Amino acid sequence: MKKLLLQLNKQLMVITAMVIVVVIGVAGTTAPPQNHLYKNLKILPQDISREAMHDIMEGQFADAMGIKCDYCHVKEPGADHPDFASDANPKKDIARAMMTMVLQLNKENFKVQKPLIGDSLMVVTCYTCHHGGTFPDTKSKIPVVHEFGPPPPPAPPKQ
Numbered sequence: 001m002k003k004l005l006l007q008l009n010k011q012l013m014v015i016t017a018m019v020i021v022v023v024i025g026v027a028g029t030t031a032p033p034q035n036h037l038y039k040n041l042k043i044l045p046q047d048i049s050r051e052a053m054h055d056i057m058e059g060q061f062a063d064a065m066g067i068k069c070d071y072c073h074v075k076e077p078g079a080d081h082p083d084f085a086s087d088a089n090p091k092k093d094i095a096r097a098m099m100t101m102v103l104q105l106n107k108e109n110f111k112v113q114k115p116l117i118g119d120s121l122m123v124v125t126c127y128t129c130h131h132g133g134t135f136p137d138t139k140s141k142i143p144v145v146h147e148f149g150p151p152p153p154p155a156p157p158k159q
């Protein structure tokens with residue numbers, strides 16, 4: 001009787017151990033590998049928080065240029081919100097090129113060690129040039145120095 005009980009106990013332990021292994025295995029494979037909120041970031045950090053994203057998009061981009069979200073994010077007619085992850089609106093890639101330029105300017109021209117869009121240490125921001133508009137005013141007070149005129153007529157063909 002004692003022997004039988006001991007054997008049952010052993011079997012129970014084996015079964016319990018197997019169940020634990022299976023449970024851990026399932027938990028391991030079903031847990032998402034990362035906990036990222038956003039799907040299509042090429043410049044901003046993958047693990048950016050909702051608050052930081054909001055401050056950059058609304059507080060910096062939209063405000064610096066005097067625009068709404070759907071200036072850069074495609075919005076289907078009748079949809080409540082733009083499709084933020086989509087790259088269908090070409091302005092989004094222009095904005096990415098501007099972000100890259102701003103990061104580079106801060107790093108190479110203003111010696112910001114680790115430039116990050118949205119960081120208060122940034123010297124040059126979207127606002128530096130845009131000042132609330134989509135097309136910065138680059139020409140108003142600059143006197144014209146070079147006036148190249150129309151291109152010369154094409155040379156006559158050689159015989």
Ligand code: HEC
Nearest residue numbers: 038039040041042043044057058061069072084085095096
């Ligand atoms: C000047 C253009 C511009 C404006 C205006 C703009 N965004 Fe964006 N947004 C971008 C760019 C560029 C990215 C992608 C950044 C990257 O690739 O790292 C982005 C990414 C996002 C994402 C992440 C989507 C994903 O899953 O990858 C969200 C959310 C978002 N924007 C929300 C907003 C909201 C809300 C507004 C308005 C308050 C807004 N944006 C205004 C340019 C803009």
Ligand code: HEC
Nearest residue numbers: 061091094095098099102124125126128129130134135136
């Ligand atoms: C060094 C100056 C400068 C900075 C800094 C700058 N921009 Fe620009 N941006 C320009 C100029 C100039 C144009 C107009 C280009 C043209 O006329 O073709 C422009 C155009 C754009 C456009 C296209 C507008 C349109 O309707 O076609 C977007 C979008 C944009 N900028 C986003 C940004 C964002 C976002 C930032 C910050 C990450 C930024 N820019 C920072 C100078 C700048």
